[in-house]
Amino acid sequence: MADSKPLSDPTEEDALSLIDCGICLAEMEKPKALPCLHSFCLKCLKRVAHPPGSFICPLCQEKIPLPPGGVDGFRDNFFINQMKERKAIFTIGQIMMPCASCGTTDRQVAARCVDCNGFLCQQCVHLHETIEPLKVHTVFTLDELRSGTVDMSKVMKEECCQKHKGQVLRWYCKTCGTPICRDCTVMEHRHPEHDYVTIESATEGQLAEIKVLVANCKGLSHQIDEAITKTQQVKDNLKKTAVEAKKQLDEAKECYLKALEKNYKSNTNKLAEIQTKQSEKIDDATKSLQNLQSKLINAMDVANQVIQTGSKHDVVSNYTTLCKTLTQLQEVRPTGISKGLSLVKFKASQKGNVDNMNLGTISNGKWVVEKEIGKEGQGKIRNGLGVAVDPNTTDILIADYTDKTIKVFDSDGNYKRVLQDNLQTPHDVAVSSDGFHFITERKAYVKVFSPDGTYLKQFPATSPDGKSSHTDGSELCGLTIDSYGNLLVGSSNNYISKHRQDGTHISTIKTNIRPWFLNTMSKGTLLWSGNNSTNVEIVDYKGNLLHTIKVPKDAKSWQTTGICCSDDGIIYVSSYQGGIYIFTEDGEYLGCVTTDVTQAEGIALIKDDRLVVVQNGNPAKIFSYVE
Incomplete structure (x- = not known):
């Protein structure tokens, strides 16, 4: 297991560690910054990244797209260059450095001139003190620089534009999110197409926002x-x-x-x-x-x-x-x-x-029936379809199509309460990380309830051609929430509509089958089943087919309905005619969990080792994994 270090306030040693290249392990030369926040030497990046296309960051393994100009198109990391100069302040005496004024390396460096933008030997420091034009220059001794009392941002040179040589970056283009120079404001970033402000006015709000994000992380x-x-x-x-x-x-x-x-x-x-x-x-x-x-x-x-x-x-x-x-x-x-x-x-x-x-x-263990739920009384399930487990309370929510309700049980299967306000034809249910309940209805709406079960509002899905589900003849069915908290809503007209939790439509993808039930995996993939289909399709979020789960070799009958996924990438699929089967995240068949189910519909995992299965016309069952 890799060592990790605590996130504490940075030290000078931490800062200086950032200037070493993760490829050649030496101080970076012409450092380039990647989108993943890692930086490397220009020459090192050219050895590992070859246009066109993308490459893998050597440190974090993130896929990095190459800009149009290849490696040279990545942003210069002025921050690293400044850190190198700061390091030089503390290493002068160990290595010889040329004087920025006379160029000699024979005399020890003694100070830094802000106006000359470099280090000075003692003789040139004396010239700055005696020659009239040089007296106005701002000079700091090494002792002053090392004391920590000097604002180092005022000592270092101002960054210049990569496109316009010699032009200092004194503006910030809010439209493009990048610092610019004076020439940029009249050429590539002209007003009113681009909105720009001075760097000073942009800095305060941006720094405050970064501080909030750091605190939250x-x-x-x-x-x-x-x-x-x-x-x-x-x-x-x-x-x-x-x-x-x-x-x-x-x-x-x-x-x-x-x-x-x-x-x-x-x-x-x-x-x-x-x-x-x-x-x-x-x-x-x-x-x-x-x-x-x-x-x-x-x-x-x-x-x-x-x-x-x-x-x-x-x-x-x-x-x-x-x-x-x-x-x-x-x-x-x-x-x-x-x-x-x-x-x-x-x-x-x-x-x-x-x-x-x-x-x-x-x-490596087996699944056995732990309990039947919804068998009688107020919580009796007549025709169950979708099921969800509240990530906060582990309560079990089951959509009962006949009763027009959502019945809520605790994780042990004990009946707690019912949701029924404004429900007519509930099909599936999902619960967000903050406890809000979302329910799809055959009447082409998604209904929203608060964590305490209060009805809040409804919104329709959106078809590929931009029509609302309540006008295009749709019946809404499968429902799930992805890792970003967005809702994925299945329609009987063979499409899946993506929404934010406030109902705002994001995008829509077409499907080959009716998405009876939906689920997502940690890899950023989406699964759907159709109650009249024998396959389960695994796709990316653009609808591109990645894998197909087909009839297991030992299944006596096969009509796919419910789907759920575990944290370790195992896919559980229920067959309406009886049976729960498991597959890898690539669709490879692993085995049969149980055949002790009848007319299976929605399924959901309760933590790692318990599974709830809804049976249409019969009580739901909780299965436990035992050694």
Whole structure:
């Protein structure tokens, strides 16, 4: 597990560490800043990035698109150049530097001249003190610079425009989000097409916004550390249980060695296969968390240096990228993985006639019925369709089409309350991270309820040609919420409409089948099933088909309905005629969870090891995963 450092106030040592290139490990020469906030030498980037297209950042593994001009088109990192000069202040005496005035390297550097924009030897310092034109220059001794009492942003040179040589960047184009020079204001960034202000007026608000984002992100590092620790614990436990299972298997082998050698090898291979597959999933989760932690630390380091020691130009140069990155990071919540991945068991067979017996079987647990819910009383379910689990309370919400209600149960299946105001034909239900309930209705509207069950409003879906679902003959069906908190609404007219939670329409994609139920995965992919279809389609958010889940080889009947996904990338699919089956995130068939269901509709996971299945015309069932 990679080491991580706490997010604390930056030190001079932290600042100086930013000037080393992550590729050649030396001080950066002509540093270029990437959109992921990492910077590298221009020459190093040219070795790893080749136009056209994109490349992978060597530090955070983010995919970086190349600008039209190739590597040279990336923004110059003036901030790094200034940090190099600051480092020079503290290393003078260890290395010889040329005097900015006379060019000699024979005499020790003694001061820095702001107007000459460089370091001076003692002789040139004396000339500045005696020659009349040079007396007006602002000169700071090395002792003054090292004391920390001097505003270093006023000592360093002003950044110049990359397009107009010698022109200082004194303006900020609000339209393009970039600092500009005087020539830019009359050429590429002319008013009124572009709105620009002085860098001084732009800096104050931008710096305040960056500070707020940094404060909001501080708690995320601890959450990631905890998730990485728990992930490692799951892997350690897997190793421990696998060792114990292997020990038991070896003991059984000794009893039945000659007659059961073939069965022993089969079980050993299966054990290794299970451990390898589950280890890979754990490693993937760990790597993802470590990459997220690395990206967060880098963004916070850069932001804190801009806040603590950056000039106004540093603020405006980094503002757009910093705000975008920090805004995305503060919305991230590190996800755990299924504890079931740490389990693998060996079950010995009963003793008897050695010649006719196997050692036993390797497995990694099974699903059993824990409880039936909605069987009678106020919470009786007549014709259930969609189901959702509240991420805050773990309450179970089930849409009952016949009763025109949403019935709410606690995580143990005990009836709590009912939602019925303004409901006519509920199909599916979803709950946001802040507890708001969203319900699709056959009457072509999405209904919105507060966390306490109060009806708030409704809004229609939008078809690909811009029509509202209540006018295009649609019936709304599947519903889910993606990782950004947006609603994805399925229509019987074969499209999925994307909305913000206030109902604002974002986009619409076409589907090949009626999206009866929907779900999303952590990889940014979308799944849909159709109640009259035998397939489940896995697509990206633009509707491009990635994988197709087809009829499992051991399914007696197959008509896809409900879908849900676990944190570790396992897809659960219910078949209306009976059966819950599991697949990888790439659509590879893994096995059958249970066939103990009738007319299965919506399904949802309650944490890692419990599954609720809605049965049309029958009570819902809660399944538990046991060793």
